[in-house]
Amino acid sequence: MTRGKPRITRIVVGAVLLSMLVGVLLVEAYVNAEFHPDHTGGPGAHASVPREVTEGGAIIDTRGGTVHTYRMPPKTIALTFDDGPDPMWTPRIAAVLRRHGVNATFFVVGTQVTRHTGIVADLAAEGNEIGIHSFTHPRLEELPAWQRDLEYSQTQLAVVRATGKKSALLRLPYSSSANAIDDANWPLINEAGRLGYLSIMTDTDSRDWSRPGVDAIVRGATPEGDAGSIVLLHDAGGDRAQTVAALDRFIPLMRSRGYTFTTVSDALVKVFDGRPVSAETPATPDDQRRALALVTAVSVADWVLDTLGVLFLVVGLLTIARTIALFLLAGRHARRRRARNWAWGPPVHLPVSVVVPAYNEKEGIEAAVRSLAGGDHPGGIEVVVVDDGSTDDTAALVEAMRLPNVRVVRIPNGGKPNALNVGVALAKHDIIVMVDGDTVFEPDSVRHLVQPFADPSVGAVAGNVKVGNRNSIVARWQHIEYVIGFNLDRRLYDILRCMPTIPGAIGAFRREALQDIGGISHDTLAEDTDATMALCRSGWRVVYEERARAWTEAPSTLRQLWLQRYRWSYGTMQAMWKHRRSLVDGGPSGRFGRVGLPFIAFFGIALPLLAPLIDVLLVYGLFFSGWMVTAGLWLAMLAMQFLTAVVAFRLDKEKLRPLWVLPLQQFVYRQLMYLVLIQSLGTALTGARLRWHKLHRAGSAGASANLPPPPPPPPVPRGVAKVGRE
Known part of the structure; x- marks a missing residue:
């Protein structure tokens, strides 16, 4: 994120635009004041009338x-x-x-x-x-x-x-x-x-x-x-x-x-x-100028409200379309994958290399590595921790664990894509799992994650990301978003074969597929989205495996959440722009461009960007229009979202209790995401550079996961060096 004058300018511009919108709505409320016919009412006393x-x-x-x-x-x-x-x-x-x-x-x-x-x-x-x-x-x-x-x-x-x-x-x-x-x-x-x-x-x-x-x-x-x-x-x-x-x-x-x-x-x-x-x-000429200003103000207010009305209709149609698509396709995905006769093919028992890029991850790196190294995948698991120039004790903590199937690689700080590429180059096996350093796997996660590779057309697999720290209301909002906005959407994208993002917290790749796209690119701040889009354009199938679950630590404060989503949103826009030519390509690239990119544009950017209009028009309608109709429409939209949430939570086998914060989420969390998208869009349009933000971690990724207790570290035999440091 840029600092100093550009940031202040964006804040000032945003405040001015917000003030203009409020002013326009007040003008519109004034000029649209409803009146009763002239006959209403009757005369009163005449004592003072001559x-x-x-x-x-x-x-x-x-x-x-x-x-x-x-x-x-x-x-x-x-x-x-x-x-x-x-x-x-x-x-x-x-x-x-x-x-x-x-x-x-x-x-x-x-x-x-x-x-x-x-x-x-x-x-x-x-x-x-x-x-x-x-x-x-x-x-x-x-x-x-x-x-x-x-x-x-x-x-x-x-x-x-x-x-x-x-x-x-x-x-x-x-x-x-x-x-x-x-x-x-x-x-x-x-x-x-x-x-x-x-x-x-x-x-x-x-x-x-x-x-x-x-x-x-x-x-x-x-x-x-x-x-x-x-x-x-x-x-x-x-x-x-x-x-x-x-x-x-x-x-x-x-x-x-x-x-x-x-x-x-x-x-x-x-x-x-x-x-x-x-x-x-x-x-007089002065009267004429003032008259022009008045008529112009009313005309602009009318135009803005008409535009908001059209956008409200667009939001409604997009919401309905997304809900119908999710119900039909996500439900179909769940039924197909949970059928007794479903199988990707013969069980995959090939050995797996897990690459963990780590920069100052001392709070959670031990739990993450222990969960990875102790996975029950029968083919064996190699864990490669790439310490990307950490200034804390990340590498030393992993080395001190003395796990035989874990290696630590120290490199100068070069960014996450570089750390991933180094890890892939040093990995011994052709199935590669990429994991964030703050993520905890369940014992069977790796085993489930690699099973889709039984299908030779599958080049990458997205796992099921769960929010581990659910104590704060901000984290609960993210838990709801992960279940609805990420995992439910991945079911839909899987069916349509246009998966846009493999989460950095849990994803698996064929080495051949990574080689086809030239490895992980440094071109965007959303390297996971960029790589996934490239795989889809190259003809590889990207699928979702719901049984492979990883527990991540979500930001616990609004500021940390803002920084994370700002990078995600901006990086997604960068990736969409980078792969824009897929809209006119033929073959798999064109299919992704004409199916996947519109889905992301409409449901990932346009819908969240326009969704707060529901709340803006709600406030306007409650005070200046028919409040019963307005409240009824808003409650209908909330009911639709609640129904979607219930379906998503049931499909993900989650308890419904966290949904009590859903109404409040509409007034706070959605507005925050809206502002993040606005800032990201402004950054993208102005060409400003956005730096990577390192989020504060507390090591609570596995707080809500039902994980077995960690095994004691094995003893180091006399005369044998510690395993793994390179």
Whole structure:
């Protein structure tokens, strides 16, 4: 991992991106605030409302600190539409108005305007009037003054973006006629006047929100006698087909009775005997810039949430696909291998060389070597411990064990691939097992591990890795991951013949297969994955042997886990890039490239990388959307993962008790793996170099394994030198 400025830069960039995502989601939550139709609620007390208001006209002017109300002229109708624009219904209503040569006043919701500026621009261009109806349609009396001001000003900016003008007409959400003004919303009308707005109420309510039928809408909109009227209709908030049909009938009907149609501001011109009414003013350049910023912010927020929704769908489909594949193929693998008549071929009794690369492994090297040397493989086991320049007593501890079938080789520090290649070169036998220095084998592990070599097409075998130290919750999370994410996946890859990784903790190879790929490469930090991919491309079959179990020591702290997985993730990406040409190759290489690499890309990188979106959208949905649906979807995903875990644990013959930490794993462990992948991807894209991290070991790999007690070391005969040092 790089140090200093590049690392700090990545942290800063990550923090900025996270802050931007949070900001975008907050914007989206704000603009997507759900509102109820205007009819909900009822008037309260009128003690503070002047009689001239409750008994006056529907146009209320409280600007300048005085109160004036105005009625529509006789036989004059102003059609007003609330809650739009709507991409479906507003254009249809506009078409009816255009066909009859009528203009109307549209009181718009700012969030809708930011998304459909073109519709509002067309309305204004055709002579219709645009008024303010708040930005998110809240109950304004429940908001502080600064937030109400924001509701008005943001809607103004949205209107400015659409029309280039600012409107002085305001209709409060959930308002109706003047006689319904109560003590709760009268202060709001006064406040609106101080902000320069005319408050527009209604005279007749069509009640089209309830979809009572075309005839009922027409009756509700019709004024009594020859009175003028501001008619309330809606162009959004639901199915407005009845409103469109009623409007097409209402306009000719009222004209036949001698009525004329106008906008609210044109009606005021008549009321004021021809004096101009300032219902709209041109926007300033500063208004235009702010309007552009607002609309852009909402557009970006919409795009991000839509993208997250698509990615959520992708995660869901990948999870379902992986679950189905695991159930079908992993189950098939287990049934086939556990059948009574299953055999790889004749028993393999060839001698085996075990290569153990070791660098500062004094905590666990004795237990590891003892378990290897004491294996029950009938062909015999040679253990070659390659001390890779250790600065502790690793080599001396192994030598002091005086085991006759163990050799110690000391070399200058050159890295794990080099130590493995040295060990292979010095190994006496053609079946070679590679083992990490912190790993403990069960007595029959080597014997089971080499049996697949009875099949001449098998070039390498992956064993079953178990977490030995399960005391901490971090280790338990890894235990679950090993059983589900590694061992269950290996069953699937075995069936598909595209095994991507033989674990460094337990793997066996034919010497011939290793020679075919040129030995263990230094090109990546995941030498095991690199070598396995090379074997698959060379035509060798790589299989999984579940009976060969090795117990490893998992990182016990989040920092150690981070360092390990960072190297694994980065090394896997390096290996995928190195073997990318397999995507276009023919033969075994092409088969691996077109089957194995996509599986790793989708299920090993894309799915873990996108999985936290489930939790992000869970939090977003719980607070800002339908929480029941959101929680139900998340619980369904958790149930699917739990079912997968149960199947995996049953196939691996593990107790189910550790699964109680699975829900918590979704909120902590998965996020950690997500961040590791992000960092690894960033490192890969920037070309930064990542150094090898030596993890701290406590020698607890065999803590959970049922191993026999170690035998006492054999005595050293007089005059005989210790065996094994070279």
